[in-house]
Amino acid sequence: MKNIYILINIFLTLIFLTSTTFAQEIPNIKDALNYLQTYKFGMNREPLEPILDAVKTTQNDPVKQEQLSKQLVAVLPKCTIDGKRFIARQLVVIATPSVVPGIEPLLKNNETIDIGCRILEQIPGKEATQSLIKVLKQESITEDDEVAIINSLGRRKDSLSVETLSQYLENPSQKLQNSVIIALGSIGGKEAGSILWNWAKSKSMLENSNVQSALLKIASRLAEELTEKDMALEIYSSLFSNDKVTPINRAYALRGLVQLKGKDAFEEVWQSVGSEDTVLSSSGIDLLKDKAFPDTLLSERCVSTLETAKPRLQFGLLEVIASRKITDVVPQVLNLIEKSDGELKLSAIQCLSRVGDTRAIEPLMNIALSGPRDVRETAKDALIKLDNPDGNKYLMDKMQKGNLDVRKLAVELLTERRAVEAKEIMKNAIIKNDKDIIDEALNYFAILGDEQDLPFLFDKLMADIENSSSYIPALSLIIDRTGDEGKKVKIIMDQWVKCNNDLQKKSLISLLGNIKSPEACAVLERFLTSEPALKTNIFQSMGQCVDVNTLEKIINEVEKENVDEVKNAGILSSLNILRTLNLTDKQKFDYYITLWKLTGENPTIQKNILGGFTKLSLVEVLDFIEGIKVNDTIKADWANVRFNVAKNISFSYPSRTMSILEEMLPNLKDNQAKEVENLLKGLKNKGEFLCSWSISGPYRMEDYSARRLFDEVSLPPETDLNSVKDWRILPLKVRDDGLIYADLAEYSGGEVECVAYVACKITVPEPVEGKILLGTNDGVKVWLNGKLVHSFAEGRTMIPEQDNVPVKLEKNNILLMAIYNQGAAWEFTAKLQGISPEKVEVVPYSP
């Protein structure tokens, strides 16, 4: 009977072996497996689809997966390297322990070891680990391959490898040692932890940052296991208390200690707060802020140590006291303020603000009224932010009962604290003309007043018109908050009917000016006729309306005016408008000429107008100013205009401007002199550079980055060049190496995420093929005669001739470029090659 059972077992085993050895292959992958023998990555991957399908269909079928794995492994030796990689990606997903022996040979070849490691990392079970260990122990293995296998053992996190790995801790190779340290850290657990920990202690390796990281990783995981806390605690304690451990790791260890010991870690945390290292001390501060440490413990220690601790610790404690709002320590903080100087004093003041105890108010007010400026401002700021709603009551009391300085300060603080409950007493102070604090009270209303407060303020204004300057800011700001422009004007005009003298009217005219709206301007224009005696004030107010119609109106009136004072007020107001109005250079120039002619010989006005000319890039400016009479008073301004305009248009009008620049050069110093010297060199030696450009823009669109503008937006210069009116001559610069370029960042005043368009007209004798050589920062698009010939989208630095754009020039050409700015520097340079420069005429584009 026994023999029959033995025979049956043998028979069944044979059947099993036969079924696995001669199992029916996964259908349709034979061709795919053959293909892998010649496969190179990049070739047609369709022939490999059957294998991918097989992987998918064998899901949840371990038997079929095993079959498939074996088939794949069987062809490995015959595959190309890319074929092996392909197989590896499939085995990563499905390989079983039974195929480990077939993978092992990959580990013994430097070219395939990473493939073998990758697969073995994913195969569950001890076989894969054992295979890796077996190869690791071979004598012929290279150091690099050892590292690869050690890394894989670490990633497998199998404690079976710990003993083998531990032997490498004594290896003289630092590379191997580091790998093993990291691997043990990844594996974790008590065994790996003990080995690494004991070795590190015995060899004084705790100063090695890899060891620290690995131990902390191990400790962190051990701490989560209830039975292994002791080792974690030991690791954390040792690392924290060793000042050769990096601060970041000591901080990590400290947090571990708090996690394990709770409030019993207080002394360690206390110690770290006073550390010289900011990472460690800030970790300690953060931990003390945590509710793990009860208020009583903290407050007791702070009370007894704050005043006598080292400054570093004092700073940390102030932060903790403020954060935890430990009011018991307020007397000690006040003492500290009294005894200390500098940053410590300021920090202590700020601490009181955050604690919010009203016992601090009076001392802080005293500080705010005396002492160095930074201390006073800090105390004031602390009172403004004092975190206690009763603070307002206290200040309101001081406002009514304190001495002059205290009262003023109290009002200021109530304003800054936005204490709406103080409104009534502020109002009373104004109505009663409380001279001590009336200015401050008016300021309160400027910030906090609303429409309801306007009637009494207007009454006060009218009654106290000699001091109108005190009331106007408050009234202006309140009116500004009230609503639409029409309403604002109505509020003021409702008061107009109550006016019974010119002073009152002048005040209301000022208020209208501050509105700056078309509605307000319309009223002011009407006043020009109805209130001729107040024209000076009316002009001054109209000067706030940035509108070309208002400008025209003022100029018309000025032309009719005979009184110099009134005339000058009108001219100054016109200049104010011109400074901000968006007009072309030519339009501004024409206005400046008109105003100049109206000016007479008033040097103040003339200087103002000359200042306006400085910003224009027009040769007409030079023509004009070289024809005017210049006296000593305006000579310097006149020369400044001439010089700056000449610089701006130098490349477009070289013959006109070089002499001016040469004339000015001896008077210039340092950077300015260098800039002009370079400019003159460039003017004399332009070569192939394209130097005459007009610029339109910059253009920005909300929520559109420069890249998005490039990808998605076509702006008017691209779509309809003739419709663009804001073309100006673009100033150019010359580098020390002779490169002629445009600095758009400087031109635009630092605009970013935007695009500017530059254009020129190029005339050549006959059509010709050439090249435009470009360097741009950042992206660029180029159109020649309306056709896009080049584009580059990425951010980059400007390098001369970085883009080579072949072009076919007609006799008359328009070259348009869009230069994009993603940020920081924004510039371009351009050359035209293929035709002699003498035969090319380039002028800035104009419609």
Added chain:
Amino acid sequence: MNKLMYSRRTFIKNVLMGTAGMAVTPMIIPSYVWGAEPSTLPNERITVACIGVGGQGKYDMKAFLSLPEVQVVAVCDVDDNHAQEAQKIVNDFYAQKKNIPEYKGCDVYHDFRDVIARKDVDAVMIATPDHWHPIISIMSAQSGKDIYCEKPLANSIPEGKAVVEAVRKYRRVFQTGSHERSRDNARYACELVRNGRIGKLHTIRVNMPVDNHTPIPPQPEMPIPPGFDYDFWLGPAPKEPYTEKRCHFWFRYILDYSGGEMTDRGAHIIDLGQLGNGTDDTFPISVEGKGFFPKEGLFNTAMSYEFRFEYANGVELLGKSVGPRGIKFEGDKGWIFIYIHGGDLRANPPSLLQETIAPNEIHLGRSKGHHKNFIECVKSRKDPMAPVEVGYHTATMCHMANIAMRLGRKLNWDPEKEMFVNDDEANRMMQPSMRAPWTLG
């Protein structure tokens, strides 16, 4: 020291004083009364080193340069040409800013480990190819640096998890570079959704067209350009022969380095889906998808696709590779569409876009810019707009979709255990591979 707030009183007083005795002059209230930005003192600047300064890296670098509270002190790239170009941009910028002929304060590095070893570097910007993100992020955290890292957070789910762990254990500030999240319009749109303005949210539709990047033929091996350390560029990725279209911009279409459009702009768009759905701190519970992977050629990421995520709260996120790039939130009372990039909004009814979010409703906060937000958080030690967990959840969703497309079946996901349910293959497929000597520390 806290900065002092400007007092309106100070300015108004100045105005009063300036016009004392000149009652005839209009009282012009200067615009600066309404607020002014305090200047930044040198000792309050955050020093930043930029690691990976190719196309996107230079963009990020310039964004940091434009912040007055930042000093860019180093650039690092395995391509010397990129590194030197970036160095010049930085030096030219500071020279111009300081109005001096030359500035030489920006150092150049080849190896990021030398950068993070510098004690004077407060923060790093990482804009390398995706496969490098986790290693550099983790090592930077271990060295005590705060991190701005481009999206996706990592090229595999476990690597992403390791980054989260390192950032939290070392208490570093981490901003994922999913800058669409910082756009005011996007945040407003998500607030509208979160506050029920479109009714009950049921569907999120994501359009992620793959631009003009079509499959390309097999590429020949080429000589490695001078100055480019190709082996270092490969790093933990498998060793492959160099060809131009494998590197720099093109890496994103090769699975060894990236996840294709899914992890490229998907990381932006799906990220907004998470924000609008209120699921930043979790994952969907299932994913399925179909994708077209090129049949030959160098690129092997999906070039067209459809996918579907299902959330525990019943919301579906449906994605496809056609349509205007953006995301649409559909509820039972309307919808909102956010264009990517740029944040332009559309809604039905259009009046939705005039809605105000009341003080007691859900507010998602605003940012003054993604890079500025990061720097502010470096100072305040608070989490920025796209902290590490947000980046991890979003990137994980992208990887889930890629795995689902490759396996061709629906996969269930356990949001607590952060793995696929009952699907060993999918779980094994999400594991990274790393070529020695590189590994996660």
